[in-house]
Amino acid sequence: MMAQRYSLGAIILHWLIAAALVFQIVFAESLEGPRGPDLFARYQLHKSVGIAILLLSVLRLGWRMVAPRPAPVPGPKWAMTLSGLVHFGFYVFMIAAPVTGWIIVSTSRIKVETLLFGSLPWPHLPVPASWGEPAEFLHHFMPNVAIALLVLHVAGALRHQYLLGTPILARMLPGGHGKAIGAVLTAAAIMLGGVVLGKVIDPKGAAQGARPAATATAPVAAPAPEAASAAAPESEKAEVEEEATKKEANAEPRNWVVGKGGTLGFSARWNGEPVDGRFARWTANILFSPEALDGSKIDVSIDLGSVDTGDGQRDGTLTGSDFFDTGKFARATYRASKFKALGGNRYRADGTLTLRGVSKQVPLTFTLDITGNKARAKGSATIDRTSFGVGQGDYASTAEIAGPVAVSFDFQATARD
Ligand code: HEM
Ligand code: HEM
Incomplete structure (x- = not known):
């Protein structure tokens, strides 16, 4: 028999990555301004979270291969194709966004070491310098596509949940049966949490608070x-x-x-x-x-x-x-x-x-x-x-x-x- 819902591992990874991606995109807005200790700390956090997303996404794809997944919800062909494309697009983005970021820092003229979360050294990719520019273009362009995918993804989930009466959220979130408002609120809270963190986090302030000069x-x-x-x-x-x-x-x-x-x-x-x-x-x-x-x-x-x-x-x-x-x-x-x-x-x-x-x-x-x-x-x-x-x-x-x-x-x- 097919599984009725996603495995707990897939669920945790789905929401962890979703929140981290939202955080990452919102936080990226603050990667501007004059170069200095402040911007340096911001980049450090951006790279750390980005590489964490990459590792989690690889783990998730591996998990997808071994853990049983529920069969796609039957529906009109266009809807099934669209949902498949959106999911595929997400996976491409979850891998390609961090990899293109990684290429940017690996090909940058000024080599800045990457130290994940202030402690784990992360190597540069051995790629030719000519990859830098296309990577930069993709890295800036892709989050926009991801936001469009997210709109379609959420619209699809809500369409199932409310218009078609297929409680699809229950497959990806406990308590999503029927028109369960709790699941919708939980999903909204997770995403909003990412947005708020992305807006308020000031890595330099945090680093300084933790460690006096x-x-x-x-x-x-x-x-x-x-x-x-x-x-x-x-x-x-x-x-x-x-x-x-x-x-x-x-x-x-x-x-x-x-x-x-x-x-x-x-x-x-x-x-x-x-x-x-x-x-x-x-x-x-x-x-x-x-x-x-x-x-x-x-x-x-x-x-x-x-x-x-x-x-x-x-x-x-x-x-x-x-x-x-x-x-x-x-x-x-x-x-x-x-x-x-x-x-x-x-x-x-x-x-x-x-x-x-x-x-x-x-x-x-x-x-x-x-x-x-x-x-x-x-x-x-x-x-x-x-x-x-x-x-x-x-x-x-x-x-x-x-x-x-x-x-x-x-x-x-x-x-x-
Ligand atoms: C950036 C944020 C998000 C990303 C990257 C993302 C990505 C994905 C991916 C790749 C899948 C396919 C899982 C698989 O079969 O391997 C999926 C499934 C799902 N997602 Fe999301 N998601 C995000 C946000 C959301 C939000 C906000 C909701 C709720 C409103 C949601 C609800 C669901 C549901 C219900 C499924 C299961 C679909 C099904 O059973 O066919 N996701 N998500
Ligand atoms: C899912 C992961 C990631 C997302 C969604 C993401 C998103 C973004 C966005 C939206 C920007 C544009 C910021 C702006 O200038 O307004 C940006 C810039 C940048 N990101 Fe990422 N990023 C991710 C991962 C990474 C990783 C893993 C690295 C490096 C290891 C990285 C390195 C950079 C660099 C160096 C820039 C500045 C590029 C430039 O303006 O020339 N990013 N990122």
Whole structure:
């Protein structure tokens, strides 16, 4: 005997995909405007939901082959043909819409990594660049056809349900017997849910709410140096002073080990909006004493692949060939052996930053508070990203991403001696 209704799997997939498609089309309206972190986050969501639709649709077609389906409702030939064509058209759209989108991003001149829902890397399709334009045309054109199909599809379902008295909704939705208003309302609610979500979702706001700006997360809480030494017992204070004089006499720079929890971050501006990031992995060899500036030396090595701007897809773009190009230049280094005391606890380093294969002089100012064998260093520098070739092609223009990037650090260190 033929099944009376679609299997539960087919029903779930039908409504999940229907809602996701409506969401996708409505949300796509917001894929416009100036390029920047906001638009970037929107594209990330558009691609994620689109690929999810593709995977669900493939699953659904597979399911269709194995799970029993009810026989088509008998009717005039034109109606059966039309319904078959609409269903076929839907399947074509459910596969072709995401695939053409996937081709667009795979052939785009600016390669943006795709990270589904911020966590699953998705490869580019190995298709020739010439496919880009037709794909773009189809990708924009097809949703209009899909909307026309939806009108026919819904009209067909309602015609059966109300005019012909065949409760067709019951095949695709529990409780759709007779003129059950509940099923119609459920269907309407699912579709409306997709529309409303597509209108209200702001991926950037959501991402920011979930994760505070990277550089703001880890300020190192160090006790104020004066307070610390005032609280220190006399003997310890004497020891510190003795050590200080010893060092002064020898004028040997001290070797410092950077403690955990330090930050090395940067702040750029993209269409006027700040983009803050930091590097999770970096090491520093520090030989430094205020009394021995001549012999002092710092050598910082930054693992560019550890960049974290709070957006996995953006990080993927930053490590890509247009920005850091970590495949070729895994690390950036900053080396300085010239220091100047600026008065008080302030110093300037005149060092060389090597980034993306380009070496340039970059002055750096910092404050240094030393108490005994503990120190806290805080400083900043401004670099011009364009002079290092960070931002190629369309990204080279400073109209969108400003040239100057503020780099800052804040860490504690312990003297090894
Ligand atoms: C974008 C949204 C939608 C898409 C892509 C879609 C797609 C499809 C497809 C491909 C089928 C054929 C299933 C098969 O036999 O393999 C189908 C069946 C069905 N759809 Fe939809 N649908 C959508 C929205 C809706 C809505 C809003 C309703 C209700 C008003 C609805 C009601 C039905 C019903 C009742 C069937 C079963 C038809 C039958 O038994 O022959 N669908 N849908
Ligand atoms: C069912 C799935 C999808 C639907 C219905 C859909 C729909 C749309 C629509 C209506 C637009 C036009 C937005 C506008 O400019 O007004 C658009 C743009 C775009 N979509 Fe999709 N999309 C889907 C899946 C995907 C996927 C999977 C990707 C990439 C992996 C993607 C990438 C893009 C891109 C890059 C654009 C901008 C194209 C351009 O304007 O040059 N889409 N999409």
